[in-house]
Amino acid sequence: MNHTIIEDFLLHGHKVNLPGISIDNVIFGFHENQLKVLLLQVVDKNIWMLPGGFVMKKEHIDEAAARILKVRTGLDEVFLQQFYTFGQPERSGNEVLVKALKSLDQRYDKNHWALQRFVTVGYYALVEYAHVSPQPDEISQACTWHDLDKLPELLLDHEAIIQKALEEMRLKLNFQPIGYNLLSEEFTMKNLQSLYETILGRKLDRANFNRKMLSYEILDRKEKHFSGGAHKAPYLYKFNKKKYFKALKSGLGRDF
Amino acid sequence: MNHTIIEDFLLHGHKVNLPGISIDNVIFGFHENQLKVLLLQVVDKNIWMLPGGFVMKKEHIDEAAARILKVRTGLDEVFLQQFYTFGQPERSGNEVLVKALKSLDQRYDKNHWALQRFVTVGYYALVEYAHVSPQPDEISQACTWHDLDKLPELLLDHEAIIQKALEEMRLKLNFQPIGYNLLSEEFTMKNLQSLYETILGRKLDRANFNRKMLSYEILDRKEKHFSGGAHKAPYLYKFNKKKYFKALKSGLGRDF
């Protein structure tokens, strides 16, 4: 007799998954000065959740985060960064799993491994949401972008997880470069500024932003201007990969 | 028949502990311009380890970190901060547990819950090591301070964990105040500077440091100078608790 994916998971998942440890990915998307977050919809309910899942027994949690993201949303090659681990004792199996378990076995076992308490390691990433096409996996109803200002009802503590990720991402702007893998290979300073403004949620002065980004010395300026726009053609830039990753590791300078 | 504490843990620990999730605490101690780390010695071996342990089923991981620290070292009321979660798949039961398990049961079961893969949530704290008296628990041989420059042989990936904690602590100096719970209630600017210099591992200019700390506006200066020293009496300061904790939460300013 065939089981659904969730039922199969409940019956056999403990053979390959690490009980008690899960990943929750907060994927921010920006586009046209808007910051959104990618959420999955619970089947037949208006409850949403972060793309998460359990860690497999033989994988690094970093690898788990990437695999889970791909399986649940189709997103691949995303720069994920760990930001916090959430471990309040009430975190345990959710109503999705409870419902599935009850339908699987009339003798509902609340001690089922999948309903036990678990700790979740949070990862975040930022993507250009116009560049990606998230698709929900087979156990979710939808996978769509949501305004941070208008979040739907969320499972468990997922709203708190999102807020913590946003805080971390904003803080890191002070000592880590961003933009690589987000912008086109060649982009304008306006594009880069828009990215920062979207994350920070406020306007920055064009001249001062320009001066600051150039002071990091991780941008190579193209000889040729971008053209075809309806006004003065701006310079095109690209990240100097070597310097970018050095700064990613060692910081942007001016700290203790 | 009586069992040792470790044997008891192996036999019954899974009833109260969350399998697969542990805590490792990195406790830095500073005193007289030296930074050390608190380590436990494995019984009868010259191998050392961080004060860690498993999370109990009904406790928050933050509470677990504090409890584990108290049990393993006697240290209490320490300001612990989570800094990173380590989850490479090779992390599993260590030789201490293996040895205990073999002595307990001649039919050695390598699938014992305590030997399975686990993820560790790292916490760090900084204390004045002259102010505390760590004591090893009953399953450790010793509990002593070690120079960061001269670490002994360490279990598992504990050296990497220590390095990561140090990085994080140094980075946080840029946007979080420190010193509360570390210095005497009243201290001199020299004391505070010494704390920063010990963490950073380099000298800071006295005048510039003074100006910077005062610019944070979290210090209250006493009318009376400290006296009895062999030269000009310095001012005494104390942290303005309200402003200190506000800065701890919101940052020290001057960021994006």
Place this chain on the structure above:
DNA sequence: TACTATTGTGTCATATTGACACAATAATTT
């Protein structure tokens, strides 16, 4: 050609930082 909007860059005042110096203080030595 004139207008409009965008971009590049410069300027100015202010703030911060690094390096260093001088004065005041207080104990010790002569």
Place this chain on the structure above:
DNA sequence: AAATTATTGTGTCAATATGACACAATAGTA
């Protein structure tokens, strides 16, 4: 008592960074 030594408080100056804003150049449109 005076001189010396060491420490602390604070100031200064140059360099650097930052915020606010202005002007010139560019390019499409009216």
